[in-house]
Amino acid sequence: MATGADIPPRVGEGLAIQQASHLLGVPAPTLRSWERRYGLPTAGRSAGGHRRYSEEALHQLRLMRDEVARGRRAADAAREVRALLDQQGPVRTRVEQLLAASRRMDPPGVRAALDGAHEELGLAVTLDEVLMPAMRQVGAWWETGRCDVAEEHLTTEAARSWLARMTALAPAPTARRPILLACGPRDLHTLGLEALALLLVDRSRACRVLGARTPARTLLAAATATDAAAVVVVSHLTTHRRPAVEALAAVAETGVPVFYAGNSFLFPRARAGVPGTHLGEGLAAAADMLLART
Ligand code: B12
DSSP: OOOOSEEEEEEEEBHHHHHHHHHHHHHHHHHHHHHHHHHOOOOOOOEEEEEEEEHHHHHHHHHHHHHHTTTHHHHHHHHHHHHHOOOOHHHHHHHHHHHHHHHHHHHHHHHHHHHHHHHHHHHHHIIIIIIIHHHHHHHHHHHHTOOOHHHHHHHHHHHHHHHHHHHHHHHOSSSSSOEEEEEEETTTOOOOHHHHHHHHHTTTEEEEEEEOOOHHHHHHHHHHHTTEEEEEEEOOOOOGGGHHHHHHHHHHHOOOOEEEESSGGSSSHHHHSSEEEOSOOOOOHHHHHHHHHH
Protein backbone atom coordinates (compact mmCIF):
# COMPACT_ATOMS: atom_id res chain seq x y z
CA MET A 1 0.00 0.00 0.00
CA ALA A 2 1.28 3.49 -0.83
CA THR A 3 0.95 4.92 2.67
CA GLY A 4 4.56 5.88 3.42
CA ALA A 5 4.99 8.14 6.46
CA ASP A 6 6.69 10.80 4.33
CA ILE A 7 3.67 11.22 2.06
CA PRO A 8 1.51 14.04 3.42
CA PRO A 9 -2.08 12.92 4.09
CA ARG A 10 -4.64 13.96 1.48
CA VAL A 11 -7.34 15.63 3.50
CA GLY A 12 -9.68 15.62 0.51
CA GLU A 13 -10.45 11.96 1.12
CA GLY A 14 -10.77 12.52 4.85
CA LEU A 15 -8.08 11.75 7.41
CA ALA A 16 -8.14 8.73 9.69
CA ILE A 17 -8.24 9.50 13.40
CA GLN A 18 -4.52 8.80 13.95
CA GLN A 19 -3.60 11.14 11.12
CA ALA A 20 -5.89 13.87 12.46
CA SER A 21 -4.46 13.34 15.94
CA HIS A 22 -0.90 13.65 14.61
CA LEU A 23 -1.71 16.73 12.53
CA LEU A 24 -3.44 18.58 15.36
CA GLY A 25 -1.32 17.38 18.26
CA VAL A 26 -4.44 16.18 20.07
CA PRO A 27 -4.57 12.56 21.36
CA ALA A 28 -7.04 10.31 19.53
CA PRO A 29 -9.02 9.49 22.73
CA THR A 30 -9.55 13.25 23.24
CA LEU A 31 -10.86 13.57 19.68
CA ARG A 32 -13.30 10.72 20.31
CA SER A 33 -14.39 12.24 23.60
CA TRP A 34 -15.03 15.69 22.05
CA GLU A 35 -17.18 14.05 19.39
CA ARG A 36 -19.08 11.90 21.89
CA ARG A 37 -19.66 14.64 24.47
CA TYR A 38 -20.02 17.77 22.39
CA GLY A 39 -20.72 16.55 18.85
CA LEU A 40 -17.56 18.29 17.65
CA PRO A 41 -16.88 17.61 14.89
CA THR A 42 -19.33 15.31 13.21
CA ALA A 43 -16.73 13.19 11.47
CA GLY A 44 -17.80 11.22 8.42
CA ARG A 45 -17.30 7.46 8.29
CA SER A 46 -15.47 5.28 5.78
CA ALA A 47 -17.19 2.31 4.16
CA GLY A 48 -15.73 0.22 6.99
CA GLY A 49 -17.22 2.55 9.65
CA HIS A 50 -13.96 4.33 10.59
CA ARG A 51 -13.95 8.08 11.27
CA ARG A 52 -12.84 10.30 8.38
CA TYR A 53 -11.93 13.91 9.11
CA SER A 54 -12.64 16.42 6.33
CA GLU A 55 -11.06 19.94 6.04
CA GLU A 56 -14.16 21.35 7.75
CA ALA A 57 -13.93 18.81 10.59
CA LEU A 58 -10.25 19.64 11.07
CA HIS A 59 -11.09 23.35 11.14
CA GLN A 60 -13.65 22.74 13.91
CA LEU A 61 -11.12 20.70 15.86
CA ARG A 62 -8.44 23.40 15.57
CA LEU A 63 -10.86 25.96 16.97
CA MET A 64 -11.70 23.58 19.81
CA ARG A 65 -8.03 22.78 20.48
CA ASP A 66 -7.11 26.49 20.55
CA GLU A 67 -9.91 27.36 22.98
CA VAL A 68 -8.79 24.55 25.28
CA ALA A 69 -5.17 25.71 24.93
CA ARG A 70 -6.26 29.18 26.08
CA GLY A 71 -7.35 27.51 29.30
CA ARG A 72 -11.11 27.06 28.80
CA ARG A 73 -12.77 23.92 30.13
CA ALA A 74 -13.69 21.57 27.26
CA ALA A 75 -17.44 22.12 27.76
CA ASP A 76 -17.01 25.92 27.66
CA ALA A 77 -14.67 25.66 24.69
CA ALA A 78 -17.25 23.55 22.83
CA ARG A 79 -19.94 26.16 23.54
CA GLU A 80 -17.70 28.95 22.15
CA VAL A 81 -16.84 26.97 19.04
CA ARG A 82 -20.47 25.98 18.47
CA ALA A 83 -21.57 29.64 18.76
CA LEU A 84 -18.95 30.63 16.19
CA LEU A 85 -19.88 27.82 13.79
CA ASP A 86 -23.61 28.38 14.15
CA GLN A 87 -23.31 32.04 13.29
CA GLN A 88 -25.59 32.71 10.36
CA GLY A 89 -26.87 35.58 8.30
CA PRO A 90 -25.27 38.97 7.77
CA VAL A 91 -22.63 38.65 10.51
CA ARG A 92 -21.29 35.46 9.02
CA THR A 93 -21.36 36.92 5.51
CA ARG A 94 -19.33 39.94 6.63
CA VAL A 95 -16.79 37.79 8.49
CA GLU A 96 -16.38 35.67 5.36
CA GLN A 97 -16.03 38.77 3.19
CA LEU A 98 -13.28 40.08 5.46
CA LEU A 99 -11.50 36.73 5.52
CA ALA A 100 -11.72 36.39 1.74
CA ALA A 101 -10.08 39.82 1.39
CA SER A 102 -7.45 38.72 3.89
CA ARG A 103 -6.71 35.62 1.84
CA ARG A 104 -6.33 37.79 -1.29
CA MET A 105 -3.99 40.12 0.68
CA ASP A 106 -6.35 42.91 -0.28
CA PRO A 107 -6.37 45.75 2.31
CA PRO A 108 -9.01 47.84 0.45
CA GLY A 109 -11.18 44.69 0.45
CA VAL A 110 -10.74 44.34 4.22
CA ARG A 111 -11.78 47.95 4.72
CA ALA A 112 -14.71 47.52 2.33
CA ALA A 113 -15.89 44.50 4.36
CA LEU A 114 -15.72 46.61 7.52
CA ASP A 115 -17.53 49.52 5.82
CA GLY A 116 -20.27 47.15 4.70
CA ALA A 117 -20.57 45.60 8.15
CA HIS A 118 -20.70 49.02 9.76
CA GLU A 119 -23.44 50.17 7.45
CA GLU A 120 -25.49 47.01 7.85
CA LEU A 121 -24.83 46.00 11.46
CA GLY A 122 -23.64 49.09 13.31
CA LEU A 123 -20.34 49.77 15.01
CA ALA A 124 -20.58 47.55 18.10
CA VAL A 125 -21.51 44.39 16.15
CA THR A 126 -18.88 45.16 13.51
CA LEU A 127 -16.16 45.28 16.13
CA ASP A 128 -17.26 42.48 18.48
CA GLU A 129 -18.76 40.03 16.00
CA VAL A 130 -17.00 40.69 12.71
CA LEU A 131 -13.54 42.18 13.24
CA MET A 132 -12.46 40.33 16.40
CA PRO A 133 -13.59 36.83 15.32
CA ALA A 134 -12.03 37.41 11.89
CA MET A 135 -8.72 38.39 13.51
CA ARG A 136 -8.82 35.28 15.69
CA GLN A 137 -9.34 33.22 12.55
CA VAL A 138 -6.42 34.91 10.80
CA GLY A 139 -4.33 34.16 13.90
CA ALA A 140 -5.34 30.49 13.73
CA TRP A 141 -4.41 30.32 10.03
CA TRP A 142 -1.06 31.91 10.76
CA GLU A 143 -0.37 29.55 13.65
CA THR A 144 -1.21 26.48 11.58
CA GLY A 145 0.79 27.65 8.58
CA ARG A 146 -2.31 28.13 6.47
CA CYS A 147 -1.35 31.73 5.83
CA ASP A 148 1.88 33.64 5.66
CA VAL A 149 2.65 36.23 8.31
CA ALA A 150 2.35 38.84 5.53
CA GLU A 151 -1.36 38.06 5.27
CA GLU A 152 -1.80 38.59 9.02
CA HIS A 153 0.22 41.85 8.93
CA LEU A 154 -1.70 43.25 5.93
CA THR A 155 -5.05 42.40 7.49
CA THR A 156 -4.10 43.90 10.84
CA GLU A 157 -2.83 47.09 9.23
CA ALA A 158 -5.94 47.37 7.03
CA ALA A 159 -8.14 46.99 10.11
CA ARG A 160 -6.08 49.54 12.05
CA SER A 161 -6.28 52.06 9.21
CA TRP A 162 -10.07 51.56 9.10
CA LEU A 163 -10.27 52.14 12.86
CA ALA A 164 -8.09 55.26 12.52
CA ARG A 165 -10.28 56.64 9.73
CA MET A 166 -13.45 56.01 11.72
CA THR A 167 -11.88 57.57 14.81
CA ALA A 168 -10.92 60.68 12.85
CA LEU A 169 -14.54 61.03 11.68
CA ALA A 170 -16.00 60.71 15.20
CA PRO A 171 -17.91 63.62 16.73
CA ALA A 172 -15.98 66.16 18.81
CA PRO A 173 -15.71 64.95 22.38
CA THR A 174 -17.67 66.67 25.08
CA ALA A 175 -15.29 68.60 27.33
CA ARG A 176 -14.48 65.98 29.92
CA ARG A 177 -11.40 64.44 31.40
CA PRO A 178 -10.08 61.76 29.02
CA ILE A 179 -9.81 58.02 29.45
CA LEU A 180 -6.26 56.79 28.80
CA LEU A 181 -5.85 53.52 26.92
CA ALA A 182 -2.54 51.66 26.86
CA CYS A 183 -1.04 48.26 26.23
CA GLY A 184 1.04 46.76 29.00
CA PRO A 185 4.79 47.54 28.94
CA ARG A 186 5.56 44.46 26.82
CA ASP A 187 2.39 44.10 24.74
CA LEU A 188 2.18 44.82 21.03
CA HIS A 189 -1.44 43.79 20.47
CA THR A 190 -3.16 47.16 20.08
CA LEU A 191 -6.19 46.24 17.99
CA GLY A 192 -8.64 45.64 20.86
CA LEU A 193 -7.50 48.85 22.48
CA GLU A 194 -7.96 50.87 19.28
CA ALA A 195 -11.39 49.34 18.74
CA LEU A 196 -12.41 50.27 22.28
CA ALA A 197 -11.16 53.83 21.68
CA LEU A 198 -13.36 54.05 18.58
CA LEU A 199 -16.42 52.94 20.53
CA LEU A 200 -15.70 55.61 23.14
CA VAL A 201 -15.06 58.52 20.76
CA ASP A 202 -18.08 57.47 18.73
CA ARG A 203 -20.06 58.28 21.86
CA SER A 204 -18.29 61.62 22.27
CA ARG A 205 -16.04 60.43 25.08
CA ALA A 206 -12.57 61.96 25.09
CA CYS A 207 -9.80 59.40 25.18
CA ARG A 208 -6.08 59.12 24.47
CA VAL A 209 -4.51 55.98 23.05
CA LEU A 210 -0.93 55.55 24.21
CA GLY A 211 -0.61 52.32 22.24
CA ALA A 212 1.84 49.44 22.29
CA ARG A 213 4.42 48.78 25.00
CA THR A 214 3.59 51.68 27.30
CA PRO A 215 6.06 51.79 30.20
CA ALA A 216 4.57 52.26 33.67
CA ARG A 217 6.30 55.60 34.21
CA THR A 218 4.97 56.93 30.87
CA LEU A 219 1.47 55.84 31.78
CA LEU A 220 1.76 57.50 35.16
CA ALA A 221 3.10 60.74 33.68
CA ALA A 222 0.37 60.81 31.01
CA ALA A 223 -2.35 60.14 33.58
CA THR A 224 -1.17 63.14 35.58
CA ALA A 225 -0.56 65.42 32.59
CA THR A 226 -4.02 64.79 31.10
CA ASP A 227 -5.87 64.65 34.42
CA ALA A 228 -7.20 61.27 33.28
CA ALA A 229 -10.64 60.17 34.45
CA ALA A 230 -9.57 56.51 34.14
CA VAL A 231 -6.80 54.34 32.76
CA VAL A 232 -7.24 51.10 30.78
CA VAL A 233 -4.39 48.60 30.38
CA VAL A 234 -4.63 45.70 27.93
CA SER A 235 -2.35 42.66 27.93
CA HIS A 236 -2.60 39.64 25.64
CA LEU A 237 0.15 37.26 26.65
CA THR A 238 0.39 35.74 30.10
CA THR A 239 4.16 36.17 29.94
CA HIS A 240 3.52 39.93 29.75
CA ARG A 241 0.94 40.07 32.50
CA ARG A 242 3.19 40.94 35.42
CA PRO A 243 4.53 44.27 34.02
CA ALA A 244 0.98 45.14 33.00
CA VAL A 245 -0.20 44.55 36.56
CA GLU A 246 2.69 46.66 37.88
CA ALA A 247 1.64 49.51 35.59
CA LEU A 248 -1.95 49.21 36.84
CA ALA A 249 -0.76 49.25 40.44
CA ALA A 250 1.39 52.34 39.87
CA VAL A 251 -1.59 54.28 38.51
CA ALA A 252 -4.05 52.92 41.08
CA GLU A 253 -1.81 54.28 43.85
CA THR A 254 -2.47 57.82 42.60
CA GLY A 255 -6.22 57.30 43.05
CA VAL A 256 -7.09 57.26 39.31
CA PRO A 257 -9.57 54.42 38.59
CA VAL A 258 -7.93 51.62 36.61
CA PHE A 259 -9.47 48.98 34.29
CA TYR A 260 -7.90 46.07 32.47
CA ALA A 261 -8.66 43.55 29.72
CA GLY A 262 -7.14 41.03 27.33
CA ASN A 263 -6.25 37.38 27.24
CA SER A 264 -3.75 37.72 30.09
CA PHE A 265 -6.74 38.24 32.38
CA LEU A 266 -9.20 35.82 30.81
CA PHE A 267 -9.50 33.50 33.81
CA PRO A 268 -10.40 34.36 37.41
CA ARG A 269 -7.12 33.09 38.84
CA ALA A 270 -5.24 35.49 36.52
CA ARG A 271 -7.27 38.35 37.97
CA ALA A 272 -6.57 37.57 41.62
CA GLY A 273 -4.90 40.56 43.28
CA VAL A 274 -4.95 42.70 40.13
CA PRO A 275 -5.84 46.29 41.07
CA GLY A 276 -8.87 47.80 39.37
CA THR A 277 -11.82 46.43 37.41
CA HIS A 278 -11.83 43.75 34.73
CA LEU A 279 -13.57 45.01 31.59
CA GLY A 280 -14.66 41.56 30.44
CA GLU A 281 -14.25 40.12 26.96
CA GLY A 282 -16.63 42.17 24.82
CA LEU A 283 -15.62 45.59 23.51
CA ALA A 284 -19.09 47.13 23.45
CA ALA A 285 -19.81 45.99 27.02
CA ALA A 286 -16.43 47.41 28.08
CA ALA A 287 -17.26 50.76 26.50
CA ASP A 288 -20.64 50.76 28.29
CA MET A 289 -18.94 50.04 31.60
CA LEU A 290 -16.40 52.82 31.15
CA LEU A 291 -19.05 55.33 30.09
CA ALA A 292 -21.16 54.45 33.09
CA ARG A 293 -18.31 54.67 35.60
CA THR A 294 -16.32 57.70 34.52
C1 B12 B 1 -2.53 40.82 14.94
C2 B12 B 1 -1.72 39.94 15.85
C3 B12 B 1 -0.43 40.32 16.14
C4 B12 B 1 0.16 41.65 15.68
C5 B12 B 1 -0.44 42.77 16.58
C6 B12 B 1 -0.54 44.10 15.83
C7 B12 B 1 -1.41 45.05 16.56
N1 B12 B 1 -1.10 46.31 16.37
O1 B12 B 1 -2.35 44.72 17.26
C8 B12 B 1 1.69 41.43 15.89
C9 B12 B 1 2.30 40.96 14.57
C10 B12 B 1 2.48 42.61 16.41
C11 B12 B 1 1.68 40.25 16.86
C12 B12 B 1 2.79 39.88 17.60
C13 B12 B 1 2.83 38.76 18.39
N2 B12 B 1 1.90 37.83 18.54
CO1 B12 B 1 0.11 38.05 17.88
N3 B12 B 1 -1.56 37.97 17.14
C14 B12 B 1 -2.27 38.75 16.38
C15 B12 B 1 -3.69 38.17 16.11
C16 B12 B 1 -3.69 37.58 14.70
C17 B12 B 1 -4.83 39.13 16.26
C18 B12 B 1 -4.78 39.88 17.59
C19 B12 B 1 -6.08 40.54 17.86
O2 B12 B 1 -6.19 41.73 17.74
N4 B12 B 1 -7.07 39.70 18.20
C20 B12 B 1 -8.35 40.13 18.51
C21 B12 B 1 -8.44 40.00 20.02
C22 B12 B 1 -8.94 41.26 20.60
O3 B12 B 1 -9.16 38.83 20.28
P1 B12 B 1 -8.88 37.85 21.49
O4 B12 B 1 -7.44 37.66 21.65
O5 B12 B 1 -9.61 36.64 21.24
O6 B12 B 1 -9.41 38.69 22.70
C23 B12 B 1 -10.55 38.36 23.48
C24 B12 B 1 -10.35 38.76 24.92
O7 B12 B 1 -9.07 38.56 25.38
C25 B12 B 1 -10.76 40.17 25.00
N5 B12 B 1 -9.88 41.26 24.68
C26 B12 B 1 -8.72 41.27 24.04
N6 B12 B 1 -8.29 42.52 23.91
C27 B12 B 1 -9.18 43.33 24.47
C28 B12 B 1 -9.21 44.70 24.63
C29 B12 B 1 -10.28 45.27 25.33
C30 B12 B 1 -10.28 46.74 25.54
C31 B12 B 1 -11.33 44.46 25.83
C32 B12 B 1 -12.44 45.05 26.56
C33 B12 B 1 -11.30 43.08 25.64
C34 B12 B 1 -10.21 42.54 24.99
O8 B12 B 1 -11.77 40.22 24.08
C35 B12 B 1 -11.65 39.26 23.05
C36 B12 B 1 -12.96 38.58 22.84
O9 B12 B 1 -13.22 37.59 23.75
C37 B12 B 1 -3.79 37.10 17.24
C38 B12 B 1 -4.79 35.96 16.96
C39 B12 B 1 -5.89 35.96 18.02
N7 B12 B 1 -6.38 34.79 18.33
O10 B12 B 1 -6.30 36.95 18.54
C40 B12 B 1 -2.34 36.72 17.45
C41 B12 B 1 -1.85 36.19 18.81
C42 B12 B 1 -2.54 36.95 19.93
N8 B12 B 1 -0.42 36.48 18.80
C43 B12 B 1 0.23 35.54 19.31
C44 B12 B 1 1.65 35.56 19.42
C45 B12 B 1 2.30 34.28 19.90
C46 B12 B 1 2.39 36.70 19.11
C47 B12 B 1 3.91 36.88 19.23
C48 B12 B 1 4.56 36.30 20.50
C49 B12 B 1 4.50 36.29 17.95
C50 B12 B 1 6.00 36.29 17.90
N9 B12 B 1 6.56 35.10 17.99
O11 B12 B 1 6.61 37.33 17.78
C51 B12 B 1 4.07 38.41 19.17
C52 B12 B 1 4.02 39.04 20.58
C53 B12 B 1 4.09 40.55 20.53
C54 B12 B 1 4.00 41.20 21.87
N10 B12 B 1 5.15 41.51 22.48
O12 B12 B 1 2.93 41.44 22.39
C55 B12 B 1 -0.63 34.38 19.79
C56 B12 B 1 -0.78 34.37 21.30
C57 B12 B 1 -0.80 32.95 21.84
C58 B12 B 1 -0.87 32.95 23.34
N11 B12 B 1 -2.03 33.17 23.90
O13 B12 B 1 0.13 32.78 23.96
C59 B12 B 1 -1.90 34.61 19.00
C60 B12 B 1 -3.24 34.13 19.70
C61 B12 B 1 -1.78 33.92 17.62
C62 B12 B 1 -1.80 32.42 17.74
N12 B12 B 1 -2.91 31.79 17.39
O14 B12 B 1 -0.83 31.81 18.10
N13 B12 B 1 0.51 39.63 16.87
